[in-house]
Amino acid sequence: MPNPTAAILIIGDEILTGRTREGNAHFLAGELVKVGIDLRQIRVISDDHATIVAAVRELSAGHDHLFTSGGIGPTHDDITADAVAEAFGAALDVREDAREILAAHYAARGTEFTPARLRMARIPDGARLIDNPVSGAPGFSLGNCHVMAGVPNIFQAMVAGLLPGLTGGQPLLSRNWMVMVPEASIADALRALAEAHPALGFGSYPFVQEGHYGTNLVVRGTDAVALEAGYAALQAAFPEGK
Amino acid sequence: MPNPTAAILIIGDEILTGRTREGNAHFLAGELVKVGIDLRQIRVISDDHATIVAAVRELSAGHDHLFTSGGIGPTHDDITADAVAEAFGAALDVREDAREILAAHYAARGTEFTPARLRMARIPDGARLIDNPVSGAPGFSLGNCHVMAGVPNIFQAMVAGLLPGLTGGQPLLSRNWMVMVPEASIADALRALAEAHPALGFGSYPFVQEGHYGTNLVVRGTDAVALEAGYAALQAAFPEGK
Numbered sequence: 001m002p003n004p005t006a007a008i009l010i011i012g013d014e015i016l017t018g019r020t021r022e023g024n025a026h027f028l029a030g031e032l033v034k035v036g037i038d039l040r041q042i043r044v045i046s047d048d049h050a051t052i053v054a055a056v057r058e059l060s061a062g063h064d065h066l067f068t069s070g071g072i073g074p075t076h077d078d079i080t081a082d083a084v085a086e087a088f089g090a091a092l093d094v095r096e097d098a099r100e101i102l103a104a105h106y107a108a109r110g111t112e113f114t115p116a117r118l119r120m121a122r123i124p125d126g127a128r129l130i131d132n133p134v135s136g137a138p139g140f141s142l143g144n145c146h147v148m149a150g151v152p153n154i155f156q157a158m159v160a161g162l163l164p165g166l167t168g169g170q171p172l173l174s175r176n177w178m179v180m181v182p183e184a185s186i187a188d189a190l191r192a193l194a195e196a197h198p199a200l201g202f203g204s205y206p207f208v209q210e211g212h213y214g215t216n217l218v219v220r221g222t223d224a225v226a227l228e229a230g231y232a233a234l235q236a237a238f239p240e241g242k
Numbered sequence: 243m244p245n246p247t248a249a250i251l252i253i254g255d256e257i258l259t260g261r262t263r264e265g266n267a268h269f270l271a272g273e274l275v276k277v278g279i280d281l282r283q284i285r286v287i288s289d290d291h292a293t294i295v296a297a298v299r300e301l302s303a304g305h306d307h308l309f310t311s312g313g314i315g316p317t318h319d320d321i322t323a324d325a326v327a328e329a330f331g332a333a334l335d336v337r338e339d340a341r342e343i344l345a346a347h348y349a350a351r352g353t354e355f356t357p358a359r360l361r362m363a364r365i366p367d368g369a370r371l372i373d374n375p376v377s378g379a380p381g382f383s384l385g386n387c388h389v390m391a392g393v394p395n396i397f398q399a400m401v402a403g404l405l406p407g408l409t410g411g412q413p414l415l416s417r418n419w420m421v422m423v424p425e426a427s428i429a430d431a432l433r434a435l436a437e438a439h440p441a442l443g444f445g446s447y448p449f450v451q452e453g454h455y456g457t458n459l460v461v462r463g464t465d466a467v468a469l470e471a472g473y474a475a476l477q478a479a480f481p482e483g484k
Contacts, residue, residue, distance in 0.1 A: 018273075018275050026264070076432065206315060
């Protein structure tokens with residue numbers, strides 16, 4: 001059975017204007033590999049209602065899971081919950097379970113539960129809450145769309161709570177072999193390896209280190225035995241590597 | 243006249259498997275802001291021919307410019323030139339101008355011009371070359387699609403050569419004001435500011451610093467006078483900031 005597929009949708013003008021260097025997609029990509037969910041696309045879009053609705057519809061229809069990051073805070077530019085609700089045709093209002101979680105969180109800290117904070121209890125009908133152990137305000141899963149915060153430590157905490165409940169597949173395994181020669185020098189031998197091991201993926205990633213060209217050779221696959229055989233062939237083909 | 247629009251397409255399994263943290267999109271986003279080209283989307287996809295063809299067609303049709311990163315090196319997994327040529331219905335073969343550039347580059351360094359390296363002289367008919375002062379092998383612009391290398395220092399050098407030749411618009415200006423209060427505390431006042439200055443964009447970006455909640459407030463716009471007025475209003479609304 002093939003692995004489940006996924007897309008990540010990052011919502012925020014601050015990424016597209018170069019203000020913020022996004023890191024949540026990179027973090028989640030690494031976590032998805034471990035649980036055997038194949039990430040097929042990452043997309044970054046602006047804080048625009050129609051754009052978010054269209055992207056949520058397209059990416060949730062085209063993948064087994066869609067993970068979103070950003071736009072679920074208390075301010076006027078936090079419009080993700082509205083857009084996801086519209087994309088799925090779900091009603092959106094303050095939900096009692098989310099309101100109680102926020103009320104308890106603020107009460108425990110002596111923080112005022114303002115109308116702006118109540119906005120974060122607006123959860124679509126039928127959604128399951130995603131726990132936020134950092135700052136209280138929950139994310140939610142609606143259909144196959146998992147809506148999480150953009151603040152990195154909150155995003156990571158939500159992922160930690162969400163992923164164990166999803167059905168994964170075969171984790172993608174990989175091995176890295178570094179050679180201090182330019183990528184072009186290994187191209188023919190690497191192509192031959194790729195053709196000899198069709199169940200594995202072979203990638204090459206050139207770099208420059210202290211003025212010298214080098215290449216990281218990566219072999220990937222879901223079968224551990226096949227992977228080790230491919231890795232051994234890679235090492236034999238480039239014995240000068242490490 | 244509205245600013246030209248753009249999308250960035252990052253091509254590479256190494257991003258989707260979490261191996262590499264992508265940085266070219268962040269770099270280019272910052273450069274596009276300066277020249278007044280509005281970045282509307284960043285998309286990361288895998289090294290798959292059909293996926294690249296479809297994404298190039300969609301994103302080049304939907305924006306004034308499409309910038310791609312990755313997949314133009316000498317190895318078997320470098321398939322971007324083939325896919326872009328197919329997307330635009332252009333023939334692809336070794337082109338004499340590109341071959342001469344590579345021959346001169348390798349001759350000057352005493353490096354052998356191998357068949358693998360010749361692969362990097364495959365340029366679609368009708369494309370304009372993008373100079374690569376780092377490692378010789380050129381990128382190219384075909385229609386409104388600008389195809390560049392994934393290695394960061396080469397990507398940045400290609401952008402530096404390409405952007406001055408594109409027609410930009412009004413640079414997006416921004417000002418940042420940091421307040422050491424949670425985002426929810428400023429939500430109402432920020433919404434009022436956004437409504438009072440409809441030509442400007444107001445964003446809020448919460449963070450935690452040494453256990454204290456803070457929020458960066460950002461005002462953006464293309465009109466310098468309007469921006470300074472909005473920034474002054476922002477400072478007046480939150481005099482405790484800096």
